[in-house]
Amino acid sequence: xxxxxKLAAILSADAAGYSRxxxxxxxxxxxxxxxxxxxxxxxxxxxxxxxxxxxGDSILAEFPSAVEAVxxxxxxxxxxxxxxxxxxxxxxxxxRIGINLGDVIAQEDGTIYxxxxxxxxxxxxxxxxxxxxxSGTAFDQxxxxxxxxxxxxxxxQVKNIAKxxxxxRVLNGVVIGSARQTGxxxxxxxAIGATAVITLLVALAIVWKFQGSATQRDSSADPAIAMPTGxxxxxxxFTNMSGDPKEDYLSDGLTEDIITILSKLPQIVVIARTSxxxxxxxxxxxxxxxxxxxxxxVLEGSVRRSDNQIRITAxxxxxxxxxxxxxxxxxxxxxxxxxxxxxxTQKIVTELDVKLSVGEQARAWRRTTHNxxxxxxxxRGYKHLQSLTKEDLALAKQYFEKAISLDPAFASxxxxxxxxxxxxVVVGFSGSPSSDLDRAFELANRAITLDDSQGLAHIxxxxxxxxxxxxxxxLAFGKKAVELEPSGAVTHAVYxxxxxxxxxxxxxxxQLQRAMRLGPAPEPWWPWLxxxxxxxxxxxxxxxxAMKRSIALSPGALYPHVFLVDIYVVAGRQDEALAESxxxxxLYPTFSVDAFLAGFDIYRDPKMIPAYAxxxxxxxxx
Numbered sequence: 353x354x355x356x357x358k359l360a361a362i363l364s365a366d367a368a369g370y371s372r373x374x375x376x377x378x379x380x381x382x383x384x385x386x387x388x389x390x391x392x393x394x395x396x397x398x399x400x401x402x403x404x405x406x407x408g409d410s411i412l413a414e415f416p417s418a419v420e421a422v423x424x425x426x427x428x429x430x431x432x433x434x435x436x437x438x439x440x441x442x443x444x445x446x447x448r449i450g451i452n453l454g455d456v457i458a459q460e461d462g463t464i465y466x467x468x469x470x471x472x473x474x475x476x477x478x479x480x481x482x483x484x485x486x487s488g489t490a491f492d493q494x495x496x497x498x499x500x501x502x503x504x505x506x507x508x509q510v511k512n513i514a515k516x517x518x519x520x521r522v523l524n525g526v527v528i529g530s531a532r533q534t535g536x537x538x539x540x541x542x543a544i545g546a547t548a549v550i551t552l553l554v555a556l557a558i559v560w561k562f563q564g565s566a567t568q569r570d571s572s573a574d575p576a577i578a579m580p581t582g583x584x585x586x587x588x589x590f591t592n593m594s595g596d597p598k599e600d601y602l603s604d605g606l607t608e609d610i611i612t613i614l615s616k617l618p619q620i621v622v623i624a625r626t627s628x629x630x631x632x633x634x635x636x637x638x639x640x641x642x643x644x645x646x647x648x649x650v651l652e653g654s655v656r657r658s659d660n661q662i663r664i665t666a667x668x669x670x671x672x673x674x675x676x677x678x679x680x681x682x683x684x685x686x687x688x689x690x691x692x693x694x695x696x697t698q699k700i701v702t703e704l705d706v707k708l709s710v711g712e713q714a715r716a717w718r719r720t721t722h723n724x725x726x727x728x729x730x731x732r733g734y735k736h737l738q739s740l741t742k743e744d745l746a747l748a749k750q751y752f753e754k755a756i757s758l759d760p761a762f763a764s765x766x767x768x769x770x771x772x773x774x775x776x777v778v779v780g781f782s783g784s785p786s787s788d789l790d791r792a793f794e795l796a797n798r799a800i801t802l803d804d805s806q807g808l809a810h811i812x813x814x815x816x817x818x819x820x821x822x823x824x825x826x827l828a829f830g831k832k833a834v835e836l837e838p839s840g841a842v843t844h845a846v847y848x849x850x851x852x853x854x855x856x857x858x859x860x861x862x863q864l865q866r867a868m869r870l871g872p873a874p875e876p877w878w879p880w881l882x883x884x885x886x887x888x889x890x891x892x893x894x895x896x897x898a899m900k901r902s903i904a905l906s907p908g909a910l911y912p913h914v915f916l917v918d919i920y921v922v923a924g925r926q927d928e929a930l931a932e933s934x935x936x937x938x939l940y941p942t943f944s945v946d947a948f949l950a951g952f953d954i955y956r957d958p959k960m961i962p963a964y965a966x967x968x969x970x971x972x973x974x
Contacts, residue, residue, distance in 0.1 A: 361421035368446045585622055623870060653667060763798075763806055
């Protein structure tokens with residue numbers, strides 16, 4: 353029998369716990385196995401693959417493309433997860449999938465052999481139940497081409513393979529974008545949903561549409577999500593049990609307040625809300641959350657409001673074994689909400705055995721309002737501030753002003769109202785940018801005067817100073833913000849942005865690395881900012897790769913496409929620059945270099961903007 357060698361993407365799958373399932377119910381297990389095989393066959397064929405073998409409970413397939421293989425595997429796991437959700441846990445048939453891109457030996461009868469196949473089989477054993485694990489060779493082809501988040505799990509020494517294999521897991525439940533991008537990208541609306549407000553404010557004039565998005569782990573900055581040595585926690589979004597989606601603002605606000613309080617404590621590593629909120633509304637295994645986010649503990653709970661009563665349940669779980677450290681239910685009058693927040697947070701700190709000085713306790717639990725109605729308006733305003741439409745910003749402004757009228761000493765409301773004014777300037781809604789920027793400046797200072805422990809207010813002031821091109825002041829307030837909130841992921845990223853614009857790209861990359869540890873599912877503009885830093889350092893190939901990751905996270909966004917044109921020109925890749933400039937013109941037919949760069953004039957170096965303009969013109973943009 354003749355053979356030949358070829359490069360192929362190999363998918364190896366195996367049913368987890370198959371023997372136990374057969375022992376429990378042979379007929380039902382066989383039916384489930386056949387249904388699963390049919391799903392595999394259908395999806396494999398749809399992605400241009402070929403099913404090779406279905407011996408026992410295993411499945412082997414090959415694809416001409418690693419991208420198609422991974423895309424196929426993720427679709428299969430999502431479909432199987434939906435089917436399993438309808439079954440009792442002990443009857444669920446879950447598969448582990450491994451994918452490798454490598455050289456294989458193919459025979460006339462269609463069978464394949466070799467290390468390329470063996471590595472895929474070994475990766476399958478490294479996968480989680482319902483998960484996908486891929487090799488470094490596959491990841492190198494897939495990175496930036498699929499809306500998926502990956503976690504590097506190190507170089508693995510696998511059986512019968514001489515060299516260690518780089519391995520990556522597809523993060524369960526973390527898909528970039530609310531839907532797969534197909535066909536022609538549409539021009540994005542001025543909206544950003546389900547992201548932290550500061551995130552919206554620091555990407556200069558980056559107005560990207562991405563709703564409920566999680567993002568890709570940046571492997572070039574810090575490829576492994578290492579478990580920290582101190583206590584680490586992820587606060588999952590509390591579930592709104594009222595039955596009315598309009599009440600989400602209350603459960604979301606409670607979650608974010610607890611995250612904010614914990615983020616002020618230097619002894620605790622707290623994962624950013626941008627990473628934890630990707631799990632909102634999803635049934636999750638906290639052990640998987642712990643592995644995906646790199647934390648030891650998870651807090652989850654629920655909120656139910658009825659008239660003037662509120663019920664909050666909360667439970668703290670050790671992700672290493674799934675054990676509950678404590679679980680409580682609180683039934684209180686709504687007026688006791690603030691006391692409940694403090695009680696829950698203090699309970700967490702106690703259980704994590706963090707020793708605090710009196711001064712740290714006072715700073716961490718300082719409350720900026722005792723007026724429940726003002727707090728309610730503040731939460732409503734914050735909900736609207738997360739959508740960058742003109743209408744939502746107007747509503748946010750009204751709600752924050754109402755909160756301030758009810759409590760003139762409400763520091764957080766002043767800071768968030770300042771963000772409204774700043775964003776109207778950044779996204780071009782302001783009829784008087786200079787006066788609105790001055791108003792944001794006044795509000796930031798007022799918030800700090802009322803409560804100087806707020807990282808939020810300090811980072812707002814730093815961002816306003818950056819917009820005014822007063823870099824030394826921007827740097828000072830950015831540094832102060834990260835000192836006040838050492839576990840604030842977006843605070844570190846904002847500070848990185850200030851550093852980059854101030855001509856300190858190395859320091860900016862260090863801050864981004866910290867942000868990415870605290871936010872394993874970072875914001876789409878983070879790889880964009882990383883790319884700008886790398887370009888300043890002359891690391892053009894890395895800068896191009898990072899900017900492509902940003903584009904993959906938000907394909908229709910204008911800014912990463914424009915800056916990719918610039919980097920291509922600087923790197924001497926003129927043909928690619930011309931191709932990318934055509935993409936810019938397709939996305940935005942009325943694009944203007946001068947108008948685009950007008951919102952970007954924040955650099956300390958006066959030569960930066962003219963250089964950008966020259967490079968964009970060289971690629972044919974007008």
